[in-house]
Amino acid sequence: MNEIIIAILRSGTPLIYVTLAGVIAQRAGVWNLGLEGLMIMGACATIVGIMLTNSIVAAILIAILICVLASVLLWFVIDRLKANPIIAGLGLTGLGLGGTALAVQSIFGSQASVTAPFGIPKLGPAFGAYGVLSIAVAAMPFVVFGMWVMLRRTRFGLRLAACGEHPFAARSVGANPSRMRLVALAIGGVLCAIGGAELAAGSLQFFAQGMTAGRGFMAFAAVIFGASHPVGATFAALFFAVVGALGIRAQLMFGDKIPHDLLQALPYLATVFGVWLSGKLRGGAKAASSFAELKDQ
Amino acid sequence: MKDSLVTVARSLIFVAFALILCALVFQFAGYNAPLMLWAVADGAFLRSGAIEQSLRWALPLFITAVGVGISFRAGFFNIGAQGQFYVGAICAAFAAEAFKGGPAFLVIPALIIAGTLGGALWALWPGLLRLRSGTDEVITTLMGNFMAGLLLVYVTSGPLKDPSGSGQQASSRPLDAAYRISDSLGISPTIIAIGAAVGILMWLLVNRTAFGVLASLAGRNGTMVEWQGARLWKLGLSSFIISGALAGLAGTIEFMGPNGRIASGFLPAHGFTAILIALVANLSVVGTAAAAVFFGGLASAALYLPIMAGLPAAAIDIINAAIALFITARSKLVDQVLRLGGRPS
Numbered sequence: 001m002n003e004i005i006i007a008i009l010r011s012g013t014p015l016i017y018v019t020l021a022g023v024i025a026q027r028a029g030v031w032n033l034g035l036e037g038l039m040i041m042g043a044c045a046t047i048v049g050i051m052l053t054n055s056i057v058a059a060i061l062i063a064i065l066i067c068v069l070a071s072v073l074l075w076f077v078i079d080r081l082k083a084n085p086i087i088a089g090l091g092l093t094g095l096g097l098g099g100t101a102l103a104v105q106s107i108f109g110s111q112a113s114v115t116a117p118f119g120i121p122k123l124g125p126a127f128g129a130y131g132v133l134s135i136a137v138a139a140m141p142f143v144v145f146g147m148w149v150m151l152r153r154t155r156f157g158l159r160l161a162a163c164g165e166h167p168f169a170a171r172s173v174g175a176n177p178s179r180m181r182l183v184a185l186a187i188g189g190v191l192c193a194i195g196g197a198e199l200a201a202g203s204l205q206f207f208a209q210g211m212t213a214g215r216g217f218m219a220f221a222a223v224i225f226g227a228s229h230p231v232g233a234t235f236a237a238l239f240f241a242v243v244g245a246l247g248i249r250a251q252l253m254f255g256d257k258i259p260h261d262l263l264q265a266l267p268y269l270a271t272v273f274g275v276w277l278s279g280k281l282r283g284g285a286k287a288a289s290s291f292a293e294l295k296d297q
Numbered sequence: 298m299k300d301s302l303v304t305v306a307r308s309l310i311f312v313a314f315a316l317i318l319c320a321l322v323f324q325f326a327g328y329n330a331p332l333m334l335w336a337v338a339d340g341a342f343l344r345s346g347a348i349e350q351s352l353r354w355a356l357p358l359f360i361t362a363v364g365v366g367i368s369f370r371a372g373f374f375n376i377g378a379q380g381q382f383y384v385g386a387i388c389a390a391f392a393a394e395a396f397k398g399g400p401a402f403l404v405i406p407a408l409i410i411a412g413t414l415g416g417a418l419w420a421l422w423p424g425l426l427r428l429r430s431g432t433d434e435v436i437t438t439l440m441g442n443f444m445a446g447l448l449l450v451y452v453t454s455g456p457l458k459d460p461s462g463s464g465q466q467a468s469s470r471p472l473d474a475a476y477r478i479s480d481s482l483g484i485s486p487t488i489i490a491i492g493a494a495v496g497i498l499m500w501l502l503v504n505r506t507a508f509g510v511l512a513s514l515a516g517r518n519g520t521m522v523e524w525q526g527a528r529l530w531k532l533g534l535s536s537f538i539i540s541g542a543l544a545g546l547a548g549t550i551e552f553m554g555p556n557g558r559i560a561s562g563f564l565p566a567h568g569f570t571a572i573l574i575a576l577v578a579n580l581s582v583v584g585t586a587a588a589a590v591f592f593g594g595l596a597s598a599a600l601y602l603p604i605m606a607g608l609p610a611a612a613i614d615i616i617n618a619a620i621a622l623f624i625t626a627r628s629k630l631v632d633q634v635l636r637l638g639g640r641p642s
C-alpha cells in the first residue's frame with residue numbers, strides 16, 4: 001500500500017504544482033496551454049542548473065527565472081499583441097519542447113538525456129518508507145492551502161477572479177486586468193518551475209527530451225475538471241495520478257493480457273471523462289468562446 | 298481587396314519576425330544564424346530537386362491544414378489533427394492487411410476510403426461530446442492526440458508489427474509495392490491529383506455553398522445563425538467530420554506514398570504544423586496552399602540543417618513554435634503601419 005501511495009505522490013506532485021499554475025492563470029481569464037512548455041523548461045533548467053552551479057537552490061532559482069521570463073513573454077503576446085491565448089500557449093509549449101532539446105544538445109553535445117549527480121533533498125529516514133520522497137512533495141499540501149487562501153480569502157484573489165470573470169466590472173473598481181494577468185502568469189511561472197524541478201530532480205535526477213510527455217496538458221485538463229478551484233483542481237490532478245499509478249499496477253499484475261500501451265492511455269481517457277463530467281455537472285463548461293480571446297478585447 | 302492584402306502582409310510580417318527572432322536566439326546560442334537561414338532557404342527551395350521535396354511535405358500538410366481551417370472557420374477549435382492523421386493511417390494499414398492480394402484498382406481506393414473514414418471517426422467523438430454535452434473540444438481533441446499516439450505504438454509493436462524490423466522504432470509491415478501511390482521520394486501524379494481535388498472541392502465548399510457560408514457565420518456568431526433557422530449542431534458536426542476526414546486522408550497518403558508503412562511516432566509535428574498553416578493562411582483555402590508550400594519547405598529543410606549549418610533539426614520546431622506564438626497577434630501597431638503604408642494620407 002505504501003508503495004502505491006509513494007508512486008501516486010511522486011507522479012502527482014509535479015502535476016499538482018503545474019495544475020496550480022493553470023488555476024491561477026484560469027482565474028485571471030487566461031487559458032494557459034503553455035504549461036507543458038513551462039514545465040519542461042523548469043525541468044531542463046533545474047538539471048542544467050545543477051550541472052553548472054552544483055547547487056540545488058541556485059538551480060531552482062535559475063528554473064524559476066526562466067519560467068517567469070517565458071510566462072511574461074506569453075503575457076506580452078496575448079495581452080499586448082492580442083494574440084489568441086490557445087495558439088500562443090501551444091507556441092510556448094513548442095518553444096519549450098524544442099528549446100530544451102536544442103539547449104541540451106548545444107550544452108552537452110548530442111545527448112538525448114542528462115543525468116545530474118544529485119537532486120532535490122529527500123525527507124530522510126525519519127519519515128520511514130516515505131523518506132524517499134523529496135521535500136517538494138511534503139511542501140505540496142501547504143502550497144495548495146496557501147493558494148486556496150490567496151485565491152479565495154484575500155483581496156488580491158477576489159480581484160483576480162473579478163478580472164477573469166468580468167474585466168469591465170473589475171476595472172470599474174480600480175483593478176487593472178492586464179496587470180493582474182501578468183501577476184497571475186508570473187506566479188504560474190514560479191509554480192511550473194517547481195513542478196518541472198520536482199519532475200526532473202525529485203526522484204529521477206535526470207532530464208530527457210520531451211520527458212513531460214503531456215503532463216502539462218493533463219494539468220490543464222485538471223484545471224478544467226476541478227472547476228479552476230485550487231483544491232478541486234488538486235484533487236483532479238491527484239485523480240489522474242491515481243489512474244496512472246493503477247495503470248502501472250495493472251500492467252504488473254495482468255502482464256501480457258492487456259497491452260501496456262493501451263493502459264498508458266488511461267489518464268488521457270480519464271481526462272476526457274473528467275472534462276465531460278464537469279461539463280455535464282455545470283451545464284456545458286464552455287469557458288473559451290471558440291476563438292478564445294481575452295474577454296475585455 | 299485592400300483588407301485581404303493587409304491580412305497577407307500581416308502574416309508575412311509575423312513569419313519574418315519569428316524567423317528573425319529565432320535567428321537571433323541561435324546566434325546567441327553560438328550557431329551561425331546567417332548560415333542557418335541560408336541553409337533553410339537552400340534546403341527548402343534553391344537546391345536542385347528541393348522544390349519536389351518541399352512539395353512532398355507540403356501536399357499532406359495542405360490536406361490536413363484545409364481541414365483544420367474548416368473546423369476553425371465554424372468556430373470549433375479542433376486541435377486534434379495529429380491524432381486524426383494517425384488514426385487515418387492506422388485504419389488504412391489495417392485495411393491493407395485485410396484486402397491483401399486484391400486487384401490494385403480496387404484496393405487503392407478502398408484503403409483511401411478506410412483511412413479517410415478513420416480520421417473522420419477520430420474527430421466524430423470530440424464533435425459529438427462538444428455538440429451534445431458541451432465538452433470543450435480543445436481538451437478532448439488534445440487528449441485524442443495522445444491516445445492516438447499510443448494506439449499507433451500499440452499497433453506497430455503488436456498486431457501490425459513487422460517481424461523483420463530492426464532498430465528502435467517499431468513499424469508495421471511494408472505496404473505491397475502494387476498498392477503504393479508513390480515511391481519513397483514521395484511525389485507522384487496520384488498524390489498531386491488528390492491534393493488538387495481536395496483543394497478545389499474545399500474551395501467550392503467554403504466559398505460557393507450554403508454550408509460554407511453558414512459555417513463561417515456560425516463561427517463568428519452562432520446564436521445569430523441559430524435564430525436564422527440553421528441547425529448549429531449539424532454544421533458543427535459536419536465541420537468536425539470534414540476536418541477529421543482530411544487529416545485521415547493525409548495520414549493515408551503518408552502511409553501509401555512516401556512512407557509505405559507506419560512507424561510508431563512518425564511525423565509527430567504534422568498536426569501542429571497544419572494548424573499553423575491554417576492560421577498563417579487566415580483560414581482561406583488558397584492561402585493554405587501557399588502557406589503549405591512554405592512550411593513544407595521548412596519541413597524539408599529540417600533534413601538538411603544538421604548537415605549544412607550544424608544545427609539540430611529541433612531548430613525547425615523552434616521556428617514553427619515562434620511563428621505560432623506570434624501569428625494570431627492582432628497588434629494595432631502593425632495594422633497601423635500597414636494601413637499607413639497602403640494608404641498615404
